[in-house]
Amino acid sequence: MSADPTPNELIRFDNVTKRFGDNTVLDNLCFSVRSGKHVTLIGPSGSGKTTILRLLMTLVKPDEGVIRVNGGQLFPAGEKEVREVRKNIGMVFQQFNLFPNMNVLRNVTEAPVRVLGMSKDEAAERAKGLLDLVGLSDKQDVKPTQLSGGQQQRVAIARALAMRPQVLLLDEVTSALDPELVAGVLDVLRDIARTTDITMLCVTHEMNFARDISDDVLMFDAGRVIESGSPEKIFNDPEHERTREFLGAVL
Numbered sequence: 001m002s003a004d005p006t007p008n009e010l011i012r013f014d015n016v017t018k019r020f021g022d023n024t025v026l027d028n029l030c031f032s033v034r035s036g037k038h039v040t041l042i043g044p045s046g047s048g049k050t051t052i053l054r055l056l057m058t059l060v061k062p063d064e065g066v067i068r069v070n071g072g073q074l075f076p077a078g079e080k081e082v083r084e085v086r087k088n089i090g091m092v093f094q095q096f097n098l099f100p101n102m103n104v105l106r107n108v109t110e111a112p113v114r115v116l117g118m119s120k121d122e123a124a125e126r127a128k129g130l131l132d133l134v135g136l137s138d139k140q141d142v143k144p145t146q147l148s149g150g151q152q153q154r155v156a157i158a159r160a161l162a163m164r165p166q167v168l169l170l171d172e173v174t175s176a177l178d179p180e181l182v183a184g185v186l187d188v189l190r191d192i193a194r195t196t197d198i199t200m201l202c203v204t205h206e207m208n209f210a211r212d213i214s215d216d217v218l219m220f221d222a223g224r225v226i227e228s229g230s231p232e233k234i235f236n237d238p239e240h241e242r243t244r245e246f247l248g249a250v251l
């Protein structure tokens with residue numbers, strides 16, 4: 001059963017089930033994210049957090065349920081509707097996946113020109129602003145291999161934002177980085193959270209970051225949200241024994 005979404009809901013999962021073979025990874029999952037909010041998914045390894053982001057990117061399909069984004073339906077839906085709805089969503093992955101043969105500026109302008117049909121000049125203008133936002137305005141002419149992992153990840157953030165998504169999905173974006181590069185990337189994301197109205201849905205093992213940027217934290221276990229609330233509530237006064245155990249192990 002799926003109720004009508006409330007007006008400012010940007011993402012809504014209604015009774016979403018995802019199985020890989022016999023493994024039920026998401027089990028009748030229901031949750032929603034309101035426009036402009038920063039929501040963090042936490043929980044044990046294998047609890048289905050990344051699968052949620054991959055469903056939103058349409059990299060995998062659910063077995064059952066309804067997924068809505070910005071008033072449109074991502075599942076079930078026809079190809080045309082999926083293409084339209086997907087335009088609202090940008091994602092930054094653990095691995096940066098930049099185009100190795102293109103310089104930094106071109107990495108950021110390529111999709112807006114090709115997919116959105118933006119003029120090259122407008123895309124370049126916007127890309128320069130975004131590279132400034134991620135602290136890389138002096139690197140626009142270099143190739144990704146000449147950058148540190150942290151700098152590459154900041155280019156990947158600029159590239160995702162260049163598509164003007166309403167929601168930015170962040171999947172453990174610092175987990176492939178050397179420890180000394182993590183803070184720079186998280187600072188950029190904190191800035192974006194503070195200075196833009198973009199909606200964020202993050203999977204992270206960086207609990208201090210989750211505490212800093214989140215409006216809401218959703219605690220996952222075995223494919224379900226077992227507890228949700230403000231970071232103060234979840235981190236300082238969790239209700240569920242599994243949440244206490246999890247936080248005890250990671251904090």
Ligand SMILES: Nc1ncnc2c1ncn2[C@@H]1O[C@H](COP(=O)(O)OP(=O)(O)OP(=O)(O)O)[C@@H](O)[C@H]1O
Pocket residue numbers: 020023025043044045046047048049050051052203
């Ligand atoms: N393409 C796939 N094929 C088969 N099983 C998969 C696939 N993708 C994910 N799984 C399984 O789904 C479960 C949930 O994986 P998922 O990556 O969503 O968990 P997670 O909570 O993000 O974990 P982690 O914190 O370790 O990244 C795991 O048991 C995983 O092995």
